[in-house]
Amino acid sequence: MTREAAIVGAGIMGLTAAHALSLRGVRVTVYERDVETGRGCSWWAGGMLALWCEMESAEPLIGTLGLESLAYWRRYFPGVVNKGSLVVAPPRDTPDLKRFAARTSHFEWIDRNKIAELEPDLAGRFETALFFAEEAHLNPRDALAFLRKTLETEFEVRFELSTTIQPEALKVDAVLDCRGLEARDALPDLRGVKGEMVILKTKDITLSRPVRLLHPRIPVYLVPRADNHVMVGATMIESGDRTRFSARSMMELLNAAYAIHPGFGEAEIVETGTDVRPAFPDNLPRVRRDGNILRLNGLYRHGYLGAPALARRAAEMIVDGKAFPEVER
Amino acid sequence: MADALTLYGTTLQSRLMLGTAQYPSPAILAEAIKISKAEIVTVSLRRETTGGTGGREFWTMIKELGVHVLPNTAGCHTAKEAILTAELARDVFDTDWIKLEVIGHADTLQPDVFGLVDGARELTAQGFKVFPYTTDDIVVAEKLLAVGCEVLMPWGAPIGSGKGLNNRFALKAMRAHFPRVPLVVDAGIGVPSHAAEAMELGYDAILLNTAVAKAGDPVQMAKGFALGLEAGRLAYLAGAMEPRDMAVPSTPVLGLAFSEI
Numbered sequence: 001m002t003r004e005a006a007i008v009g010a011g012i013m014g015l016t017a018a019h020a021l022s023l024r025g026v027r028v029t030v031y032e033r034d035v036e037t038g039r040g041c042s043w044w045a046g047g048m049l050a051l052w053c054e055m056e057s058a059e060p061l062i063g064t065l066g067l068e069s070l071a072y073w074r075r076y077f078p079g080v081v082n083k084g085s086l087v088v089a090p091p092r093d094t095p096d097l098k099r100f101a102a103r104t105s106h107f108e109w110i111d112r113n114k115i116a117e118l119e120p121d122l123a124g125r126f127e128t129a130l131f132f133a134e135e136a137h138l139n140p141r142d143a144l145a146f147l148r149k150t151l152e153t154e155f156e157v158r159f160e161l162s163t164t165i166q167p168e169a170l171k172v173d174a175v176l177d178c179r180g181l182e183a184r185d186a187l188p189d190l191r192g193v194k195g196e197m198v199i200l201k202t203k204d205i206t207l208s209r210p211v212r213l214l215h216p217r218i219p220v221y222l223v224p225r226a227d228n229h230v231m232v233g234a235t236m237i238e239s240g241d242r243t244r245f246s247a248r249s250m251m252e253l254l255n256a257a258y259a260i261h262p263g264f265g266e267a268e269i270v271e272t273g274t275d276v277r278p279a280f281p282d283n284l285p286r287v288r289r290d291g292n293i294l295r296l297n298g299l300y301r302h303g304y305l306g307a308p309a310l311a312r313r314a315a316e317m318i319v320d321g322k323a324f325p326e327v328e329r
Numbered sequence: 330m331a332d333a334l335t336l337y338g339t340t341l342q343s344r345l346m347l348g349t350a351q352y353p354s355p356a357i358l359a360e361a362i363k364i365s366k367a368e369i370v371t372v373s374l375r376r377e378t379t380g381g382t383g384g385r386e387f388w389t390m391i392k393e394l395g396v397h398v399l400p401n402t403a404g405c406h407t408a409k410e411a412i413l414t415a416e417l418a419r420d421v422f423d424t425d426w427i428k429l430e431v432i433g434h435a436d437t438l439q440p441d442v443f444g445l446v447d448g449a450r451e452l453t454a455q456g457f458k459v460f461p462y463t464t465d466d467i468v469v470a471e472k473l474l475a476v477g478c479e480v481l482m483p484w485g486a487p488i489g490s491g492k493g494l495n496n497r498f499a500l501k502a503m504r505a506h507f508p509r510v511p512l513v514v515d516a517g518i519g520v521p522s523h524a525a526e527a528m529e530l531g532y533d534a535i536l537l538n539t540a541v542a543k544a545g546d547p548v549q550m551a552k553g554f555a556l557g558l559e560a561g562r563l564a565y566l567a568g569a570m571e572p573r574d575m576a577v578p579s580t581p582v583l584g585l586a587f588s589e590i
Contacts, residue, residue: 283354
């Protein structure tokens with residue numbers, strides 16, 4: 001019987017894993033090299049729970065994990081906004097919208113009147129759009145803070161911050177390696193996919209739900225947040241470099257925001273961020289067994305969409321000895 | 330095999346070149362390349378990804394496929410930019426091949442043929458083997474050959490449009506005008522029949538990306554293209570029949586009993 005587990009890495013993977021184990025009665029200690037929890041790429045995420053949209057390019061497994069994770073967030077986190085999401089395209093990229101529709105499900109084609117009804121500030125901007133009514137979004141930073149608080153107050157999870165430790169050095173029943181790209185020493189097939197994002201602030205445009213703009217080269221989404229903030233993301237660049245935000249990326253992101261509404265030209269740039277998503281060659285997450293260590297990694301761009309479901313599987317592998325071949329690769 | 334293709338002294342069995350962008354995952358990309366038997370893949374290099382750990386894993390994976398890497402200068406708008414990118418690509422991929430793209434317009438992605446000729450001249454002087462992405466303009470093509478290009482890559486249609494051979498007449502004229510220069514249709518191919526059509530016209534190879542990467546099932550589509558290319562190439566080698574306006578019975582009537590003739 002596993003009574004005690006250690007988790008290395010307190011991003012969305014580590015925190016949801018701590019929650020899943022705590023719910024099953026395991027005592028958990030979380031080690032994080034940073035001074036705060038959740039300051040890696042989880043901090044910069046969009047927070048779209050857009051599993052049906054993601055099916056445009058993702059494998060079916062993401063749909064399975066996404067459905068479970070969506071239910072998880074709705075059950076445990078009060079900050080989920082259940083207003084669906086919109087997908088739009090400039091008139092000349094209508095073929096992209098048709099292609100997107102052909103590859104996805106759980107949406108309806110809506111016309112300019114319905115667009116105006118859902119998002120009054122986008123009235124007249126687009127003739128047609130796809131509306132994914134069952135999708136949702138959340139603010140990742142609120143979700144991270146909520147999980148931390150829940151873990152400390154309800155489950156007495158211990159956090160060892162500013163602590164760099166190798167999972168191999170921990171002597172407990174089970175160790176969960178949730179270090180993201182840092183785990184490359186143990187997962188040689190892990191690679192980095194860089195992402196850049198901008199947060200804009202404007203009182204002129206209010207959105208109620210995420211809006212995705214399709215474009216042959218730069219698909220970009222806008223996610224509304226509190227206080228007139230809008231997150232614009234995110235680039236996808238094959239690179240392990242987490243520091244530089246290029247002028248080209250900034251231009252592409254802002255161009256897309258501008259294409260959705262020229263009013264974003266007047267917005268204030270509140271924040272810019274860049275980090276690296278950990279991904280395996282098939283862009284699917286895995287739980288890899290390595291002695292008493294489980295390595296949970298490769299969430300790619302599906303952190304909030306994948307972590308809770310992956311965490312539940314890992315917890316049941318540890319506590320109940322179950323096997324999950326779909327993620328144990 | 331007798332029907333091999335030689336580009337800058339390198340002999341190839343496959344006449345398909347695949348781009349590596351926009352695939353759902355590197356694993357699917359690798360599978361698509363394998364099943365298509367493509368021997369040349371193009372890789373776009375963004376300057377920002379060349380420092381530090383940038384892009385290494387992705388490039389290593391490409392190199393491990395055992396194919397020839399043709400780095401490209403996608404997204405460059407001036408000859409100078411393209412030359413810088415080519416120099417970086419030479420270091421990263423250890424190759425003197427470069428697919429030269431100088432984009433004239435950010436939206437239409439039409440090549441800037443003036444910058445293209447300038448860039449090709451400079452790169453050839455530096456010892457690069459240049460694969461220029463150009464239009465179907467024969468005068469531009471002659472200038473590219475004059476500055477040292479040994480391969481021409483005219484567009485079929487605008488990049489990513491999937492429209493096929495937009496100007497069949499111009500492409501035919503180009504083939505007739507340069508009977509011994511390797512000609513590659515680059516850009517605009519949407520489905521295998523487009524590729525087959527170009528091969529039937531006598532083009533030497535096809536370069537494409539979006540048509541496979543953005544297909545519902547990229548791996549199946551890659552195989553479809555390999556077969557389409559093969560069909561078109563065989564048709565070209567075999568020599569097609571001459572079309573005519575009247576029906577011609579495949580069984581001769583002449584000499585049949587009760588024939589009216």
